[in-house]
Amino acid sequence: MRTTINKIKTPTFSILFIVALIGCKSGNKEPIKDTQNVTSLNVLSEVVDSINSDINNGDYGLINRFMVIRNDELLADFKYNQDYESIVKKYDTTNHQYNFNNTDWHPYYKESELHTLQSVTKSITSILFGIALDLNDDYNVSNKAMPLLSGYNTDFPDKRKQNITIEDLLTMRSGLQWNEETDHNDTTNDCFRLESSDNWIDYVLSKPMDTIPGTRFVYNGGGTVLLGKIIRIITGKRIDHWAEEKLFEPLGIGDYYWKETPDGEIDTEGGLYLKAEDLAKIGSLFLNKGNWNGKQIVSKRWVTTSTSPLLKDIKPQWRSVTGYGYQWWIPEYSENGKTNIYSANGYGGQYLMIAPEYNLVIVFNGWNINDEPEKSTYRVLQDRIIPALKYK
Template sequence: MKTILNMMNKLSFLILFIVALIGCKSKSKESTKNDQKSTSQNTISVVIDSINSEINNGDYGLIDRFMVIQNDELLADFKYKQDYETIVQKYDTTNHQYNFNNIDWHPYYKQTELHTLQSVSKSITSILFGIALDVNEDYNVSDKVMPLLTGYDTDFSDKRKQNISIEDLLTMRSGLDWNEETDHNDTTNDCFRLESSDNWITYVLSKPMDTIPGIKFVYNGGGTVLLGKIIRTITGKRIDKWAEEKLFEPLGITDYYWKETPDGEIDTEGGLYLKAEDLAKIGSLFLNKGKWNGKQIVSENWVATSTSPLLKNVKPQWKSVTGYGYQWWVPEYTDNGETNIYSANGYGGQYLMITPEHNLIIVFNGWNINGEPEKSTYRVLQDRILPALKHE
């Protein structure tokens, strides 16, 4: 009996020792994970402080807001006050919504915190299009667009125009003859002409074809204008109302402004204004694969496709090999097409940059429209933050 008791005591001790050991290892792993997280954030903080110092020094030109969010934690939120009233005095300040030097309209909307997003509006239009297709299964991206744009006096003698698909518009491959690569104030620039016209849809549809749809990437804000109109055809609602119901309200975005065009449509190519905090919510929505507070707002498949490099190296003149998805840029991707970074980019320095691997969101608002700064905020994630994370 004594032998048996000794054996039981030894067994009990062994069990307790093993349990304690497992507990220590478990605690050690959790501690290591927290240490890694802390190290990561400390590493980013050092870089953020450096960038903030350079912004204050003027190296990045006119910057209004700089935010960094990682793992749902706000690591940085800097606001910069610029004296735009004085800055724009040497420029034409005629009061209309497409004069970018008029301070009633740019960069903030009528002295509020709503900041112009410019072409970031295109990426949000894409989200709203994805939601429209999610709830209307009778339509898909392979559908031809012309039957969805009726009531316009347009010359369709060129059969190529009738073959433009929704996906061609989403990926900037409509085949329309379009010039948007020159300065925005160049009167031959199609974006300038579009914004000066009385009927935007008619202007876009009247453009001749340059090539077969689906072949050539040509940056074309007019195509995004057509997407906005098609959303109205599919849903029966103008896109601002659709956005309010299906995207903004679920995300708790209560304050926004969207420019209205002379023909009663909405400027989907560049007319949206949001607070930086609310733009960050869009980034969080995408990091969570289209979910917000457990609810699927836009399908996971749409998020993945939109932010994939469907087109490779669309801007060979840029420093990095950049891809393009459904109105989203992909500044960095692997050889097998896996996205490392995707972004929504807007004129003047509007950026929503996301890197899923590090669960990281960066928001920049700026207004560099009359000069080229020494450094570009577009390169901050690739050139400054990610290298620091990779070598921590």
């Protein structure tokens, strides 16, 4: 869990302009040229400046970072300073890694530039699972999950649990009874209970079944915890070490933090911290179908499948109708299943949003956990940026 390497200071920009290459090129191809580049940049500049103005006016609540990358070039990068020390004085700030109002842990890790990603962690866990399957032909998404969890009691009275596959976990259709759609501080919320338990995997495995695996979407971070453990079983490495070797080092990500659970595992459902510019690298990797500077980090097939609407027209309580892939959200897709936008989403306003048609990657870090803002950054790409480019 590196926390002190390659600390890069990124300046704040008040207008849109090209400042640097993000560092990823798709194999031997040249970056895609926009035939109306000047007009497109002008339109993008206007809408991004407008969004920045609204953020400064407080319309989007507590936002810490807003980045725009197009054709692998960093076009805009805005930082916003928020006085969290003053904001959280009225809340309990017990020094615990899962107290979301403790400023040692949230939204930044111990005064560093590492920002909590919350459930964006799930999407990165999915990437790491894809790499593990790419490199090991003995396993695939059709494998049953329970036989892989050696060392745990998996002799369940309800035999439906034995039929949960890896793909069921990836698509949140495990069939486990799980409630994660209430406030995180609700003591009946399974995520709250999971994070308060001494053994996370035992907690997840103890949950009863309420439906047949593979039949119904239920948002469930516990399933992602099981995926993290299965990665360790497949690779022989704890996921943070696997990530460092197979994803972070190839992408030049040297500074990160990943929460450790009481039983010595890693929080794969919400515990990763990255700098915004490193999260943007993950977006560029996927925009380029898993290729980074000519090296295939994760297979094109895994990227395509993960970001396809395998599940359609699902409606989680806190989000509008959307599609879902392998731990990735697909908020906009065509009737024939073509993905127009996909995203990794996290509690408090962590968004990595990608629009392949426009070669766009958008990054937001925020921390709206106590009050709901007037506008949501989750809708920025879909409602403001793409419409402006489409009708330029």
